[in-house]
Amino acid sequence: MRTLPILMLSALLGGALWAQEAAKPAETKPEEAKTEAQAAPAAEESPAPVAEKPFTATIDAGARYISGVAGDLRTYRSVVNLGEGAKLFGFEANYLNPEAKMLNGFSVSARNWGGDPFSTLRLTAENTKWWRLSADYRSMLYYNFLPSFANPRLRQPGQTAASPGPDLFLNQRGFDQRRKTTDVDLELLPGRRIIPYLGFSRNSGDGTGVTPFVAAGNEYPVSTLLSDEANTYRGGVRFEYDRFHLTLEQGGITYKDDQSVFTRDRNLGNRTTTAFGQTLFLADLNQAYGVRGDSIYSKAMATGSPFHWLHAFGQFLYSRPKTDVTYTDNARGLFVLGATRFFNTGQSLLDSAANQPHSSASGGAEIQVGRFRLVNSFFTDRFHNASSALLTETLFFTPTLSESSTAFTADRLVVNNHRYQVDGFFDATRKLTFRGGYRHVWGDAAVRAGRVNPFGPSELGELKQNVGIAGINFRPLSGSSWNAEYERASADQVYFRTSLSNYHRLRVRGRQQLHSTLQLGFNYYLLDNRNPHAADSFRAATQWKSSSQAASLALQWTPKAGKFGSLIGEYTHSKLRSDFQYLAPQILSAEKSLYTEYGHTATALLDLAAPKSWLVGGPHVQLGGSFYIGSGSRPTNFYQPIVGLRLPFHSRVEWYADWRYYGFSQPTYLYEAFRTHTVVSGLRIGL
Amino acid sequence: MLRNLVLILGFVLTPLVAQEVAKPAAEPPPGPDAKPTYVNSETCQACHEDIFKAFAKNPHYRLETDKKRKWEQKACESCHGPGSKHSESMAATDIIQPTKLAPSQADKTCLTCHRNQPTHVGRIDSGHARSAIACTSCHSVHKPKELARHGRNAAVNQQCTSCHVNTLASFQKPHAHPLSTLSSAGNNAMSCLDCHNPHGSAPKANLKFASANEPGCLKCHSDKRGPFAFEHAPMRTEGCSSCHEPHGSTNPRMLTRPEVRLQCLECHSNIATQQATGAAAGGTLGGIPPAFHDIRSPRYANCTSCHMKIHGSHVNRAFLR
Incomplete structure (x- = not known):
């Protein structure tokens, strides 16, 4: 409610300015009309706007009012999460002066400050001769606590979808974090042959969450504190010459992740039955996860054009991340070990380390002979993870009777992936290009399987896949382009049941300028995948198959060069169907899982502009929004209509307001629905 | 639907293609007397x-x-x-x-x-180059950088989604990355360029790497980066998209399935394929029964309630801590 005065003030200020503008004498209008009439043909002839001032800026500030959230607030916060109050919706400042000696240009852009979930700040500055600086900062609120995640059918007997019961049986994983990302890059001597550069990136997160503590015989949802950060430092040099380029970069990362739990609340956990007449519980818990890591990495990238018909590139990337971890927990309560041994206190102490050298390389060459081009490329990725952990556990059965055990485990993960592709292109005419290609993908992996015996041998997987590719690009008329690409793959072996195996994929994209004011776009996508390797030798029907299709139509209409408004709209119809069998773990009976999703998505915005003579710039009314209506395994309706109004009172001042509605429902999980209205009002001022 | 589409496209495009093929391949060269020379920008x-x-x-x-x-x-x-x-x-x-x-x-x-x-x-390895998308399809050579009404991210996304319309549709689903789109008031934190390099990159779909050759997702989700003492193999072999739909999903956490147990059971199907038993080639990984929980019980239906460190654990091989 505290935003109401701001909204009213904004509206009053806007109204006053409007009245002031409307009260101006009418005799100025013929001059304006004449100027416009003179300017219009020039604008039509010129494809580019004329910008004269070295410094330009706009500030866009106002307030958002939210009617209140009807329905589930946790879902609203997980999906939309906009807050109310005064906001700086945008600030842009640009300065450009190529003749200046010290600073040839800078730009600052800030978006959504004042408590919004996603705030950004971007800065660039340069002296074209000596240096160029860019910095980017984002602060993102990551809230996720959907009640249905990820077991929406969990209910106690007698409860309904509308009243699912206590949270105990709902989501026990939630986050309320703010993640911040910073990137700073400084380039020296931009535009020269040899360009040194330095960079720094930081990604961090802080917040709280809910997580289960898994103890012997039961698991207890508890609140947790989360804090992590990764800092990346890099420096390198680029050599840019007419016929070749080389970039060498060296970087390093420091990383830490702290998670801790401290609770003294008695917690009965998820177990609903007693263990030999005893009710298990957690009385207090002190758990700390401390991860410290670092990495060095190296990059070498090169491109070269030794002849006019040959262009090549290559890159080598190497990183070696490693972590050292200390983990402790101290839990008090009543726990059960095996079938009948009860203990009151459990303590764990772990030290682990992991080392992960990872090298990648790619390269390719393009050979052009007349209208024919041949493109070869390869990619190889080798990834080895070696780790060890030493865990000491002490269980106190009575204050004086305890048992300690120490376990040392070592693990290994090896993945080698490779890809080779060759494509031929033929420019049959200026408007028509044919393409044919072949891709071979292969690799091997040694992984620790999720098996009953954790000390069993590794599983070995292989990947062998051949893909044929055909394509056509056709540009029949100016402003129109059609592109179609078809892939057909056959795999001897793949890693997982869900991997792309024997598939065919078709993509068609088209853009057609029907009129100088009307453009249509068309998309079609089809993917059909079957994995015969998912079957065992007894059940041929257990193969996994999936298919997805999406067809889209887009329209952009700007009559009279947008003088009276414009219309943009997109519509997509999508279908997804996945069908696989598995054996239920409890009795190993064959069960079938069918996942379907049929969606209709539309986005549209109709912008109606009144003649400029009404006001200085002409008011705009905007109607539109988007919706997603889906059926299938998880029916979903998500509506986001918008109505907006823009009133420019002055060439540099504009008042705007928009109303948005957010309506979300999933009929199967009614308790997650929400709806809300938001009203935004603000002023955009150009300086 | 596909058949109809092919028929329609065939009817529309075949005469145009035939007309184009029949044309002389190259433009006539200019006459020798017309060889132009450079003037200057003035x-x-x-x-x-x-x-x-x-x-x-x-x-x-x-x-x-x-x-x-x-x-x-x-x-x-x-x-x-x-x-x-x-x-x-x-x-x-x-x-x-x-x-x-x-x-x-x-x-x-x-x-x-x-x-x-x-x-x-x-x-040359990128989808854009292979699909003959010219630089001028996206870049305007003459214009100065304009003050986009909704910022740089919005301008970039509008550019990309003008062709990738079905991708734009995915972002209209309730669980999606905060990409700036028409209906995303205030959610303009990201642009397509945060994950993709439209000029080309080594991973498929023009995805970007982070820190040399780590998956690009880790740039923002650095808490998932590891390396872990106990890795969950699909994270490294197939990437995050083996479980998540990064453009948007109707399922919580952008998962590809609405329930976690189904997500897990797709791979951990309890079907011991030939390769997993070491008998012969041709099977898939992860099929050996991981456990014998009764997933009809609410307590076991959400696998990640216990296997909470599903992206990888430093402590427990079964991702329990």
Whole structure:
């Protein structure tokens, strides 16, 4: 409610300015009309706007009012999460002066400050001769606590979808974090042959969450504190010459992740039955996860054009991340070990380390002979993870009777992936290009399987896949382009049941300028995948198959060069169907899982502009929004209509307001629905 | 539906394709007496003053004074070719217009200067290059950088989704990354360029790497980076998209399935395939029964309630802590 005065003030200020503008004498209008009439043909002839001032800026500030959230607030916060109050919706400042000696240009852009979930700040500055600086900062609120995640059918007997019961049986994983990302890059001597550069990136997160503590015989949802950060430092040099380029970069990362739990609340956990007449519980818990890591990495990238018909590139990337971890927990309560041994206190102490050298390389060459081009490329990725952990556990059965055990485990993960592709292109005419290609993908992996015996041998997987590719690009008329690409793959072996195996994929994209004011776009996508390797030798029907299709139509209409408004709209119809069998773990009976999703998505915005003579710039009314209506395994309706109004009172001042509605429902999980209205009002001022 | 689509496209495109194929392959070469020479940018400015003024605020204007590229005083002609004939005849046909050329030819003009730059490492491996999408499809060479109403991210996303319309549709689903779209008030934190390099990259789908060759997702989700003492193999072999739909999903946490147990059981199907038992090649990983929980019980239906460190654990091989 505290935003109401701001909204009213904004509206009053806007109204006053409007009245002031409307009260101006009418005799100025013929001059304006004449100027416009003179300017219009020039604008039509010129494809580019004329910008004269070295410094330009706009500030866009106002307030958002939210009617209140009807329905589930946790879902609203997980999906939309906009807050109310005064906001700086945008600030842009640009300065450009190529003749200046010290600073040839800078730009600052800030978006959504004042408590919004996603705030950004971007800065660039340069002296074209000596240096160029860019910095980017984002602060993102990551809230996720959907009640249905990820077991929406969990209910106690007698409860309904509308009243699912206590949270105990709902989501026990939630986050309320703010993640911040910073990137700073400084380039020296931009535009020269040899360009040194330095960079720094930081990604961090802080917040709280809910997580289960898994103890012997039961698991207890508890609140947790989360804090992590990764800092990346890099420096390198680029050599840019007419016929070749080389970039060498060296970087390093420091990383830490702290998670801790401290609770003294008695917690009965998820177990609903007693263990030999005893009710298990957690009385207090002190758990700390401390991860410290670092990495060095190296990059070498090169491109070269030794002849006019040959262009090549290559890159080598190497990183070696490693972590050292200390983990402790101290839990008090009543726990059960095996079938009948009860203990009151459990303590764990772990030290682990992991080392992960990872090298990648790619390269390719393009050979052009007349209208024919041949493109070869390869990619190889080798990834080895070696780790060890030493865990000491002490269980106190009575204050004086305890048992300690120490376990040392070592693990290994090896993945080698490779890809080779060759494509031929033929420019049959200026408007028509044919393409044919072949891709071979292969690799091997040694992984620790999720098996009953954790000390069993590794599983070995292989990947062998051949893909044929055909394509056509056709540009029949100016402003129109059609592109179609078809892939057909056959795999001897793949890693997982869900991997792309024997598939065919078709993509068609088209853009057609029907009129100088009307453009249509068309998309079609089809993917059909079957994995015969998912079957065992007894059940041929257990193969996994999936298919997805999406067809889209887009329209952009700007009559009279947008003088009276414009219309943009997109519509997509999508279908997804996945069908696989598995054996239920409890009795190993064959069960079938069918996942379907049929969606209709539309986005549209109709912008109606009144003649400029009404006001200085002409008011705009905007109607539109988007919706997603889906059926299938998880029916979903998500509506986001918008109505907006823009009133420019002055060439540099504009008042705007928009109303948005957010309506979300999933009929199967009614308790997650929400709806809300938001009203935004603000002023955009150009300086 | 597919059959109808193919039929419609066939009817529309076949005559046009046939017409194109029947045309002579190359444009007639200009006569020897018409060989144009370079004038300079001042000559261009005389007629195209408004374009030139705007161009002065474009990064390409640097060519006017840049000794490195050797186009001093000839910035316009660096892309449009020698302009003497055009300056005399004023005919549009007497000057090179990159937007009217075949994509490979138009790109050649741009790549004369831009090919040997780090941005274009892997360009020929990209979907855009393979689909003959010219540089000028996305880049406006003359215009200065404008103050986009909803910021840079919105401008980038509008550019990308003008072709990738079905991808835009995915972002309208309730659980999606905060990409700036028409309906995403305040959610303009990300652009397509945060994850993709449209010029090309080594991973598929033009995905970006983070810190040399780590998955690009880790740039923001650095808490999932590891390396873990106990890795969950699909994270490393197939990437995050083996479980998540990064463009948007109707399922919580952008998962590809609405319930976690189904997500897990797709791979951990309890079907011991041939490869997993070591008998012969041809099977898949992860099929050996991981456990014998009764997943009909609410307590066991959400696998990640216990296997909470599902992205990888430093403590427990079964991802329990």
